[in-house]
Amino acid sequence: MEDKEIVERILSGDTEQYTLIVRRYQQIVANLTYKLCGTRLEIEEVTQQVFVELYMALPRFRFDSKLSSYIYRITVNVVSKMLNKSKRFVSSDEWENPPEEVSTDRNAEQQIIHNEQMDALRTAIGHLKDEQRTALILYTFEDFSYNQIAEVMQCSLAKVESLIFRAKKNLAKELKN
């Protein structure tokens, strides 16, 4: 069933249909939340909050854009609010390390250097300003186009370009140091 049809049913009173939307998008929201927060601790809390806010906002959604874009926008907002509230963002100390990457192309020494580089990069991402980090993560990790990012972040294309440019510049500067 298409998103639009499900939403129409929900707005007609069949609220149980909302489970289809949650099942369809919960992992996408969780993935983005993890990348924006850098920790798994709040993933479920944020994901739940995103879907509650989406439900409240459904009557205002006119399908001028994709539902997925709308969900991304809410996710970014919820994460931003949560990070502002807790006065902390992706922390270099808290960004949980993913399972160590094992490459057959690298020897042990190269692997250690590689893992250190990745840790340093995570740390640097954590030090970026919220907007820069969000734009960079959507562009790099989620493969969003500049237009999609502008839609999600509710800003101009020029600002997105500027945010990503500055984010990369700041990362390069920090890594160099």
Next chain:
Amino acid sequence: MNIDEQLKQLAQQTCPKQVDVVDSVMAEVRKHPYLQPVAKPAVRKVRWVPWASLTAVAAAAGLVVVNLTPAVAATYNEEQIGSMMASVADYNYYAPVESAAENPIDYLYDDYSDEY
């Protein structure tokens, strides 16, 4: 390795856990019944319209009105009645019903004297 290559590698590494928030979300959703279908407002009955005004407007609209009793009015479809009611509402805004009731047609002509 430049920044773009490092970011690409980092993107491949991220590995979030699986989540299932369906039950918790639906528990919240069920607390907010405001999205339940709202009953449509009942269509106002013709008898609510001042009878003289309805007659006047029907006449002004070129309808042959012999006796616009409720039984006759019932022969109009919903759209016609709705249109008449809207006209009456506008008309009443400018002209007291009592005045129109005394001599509806003359009153209408007087009201729009510039046009005639």
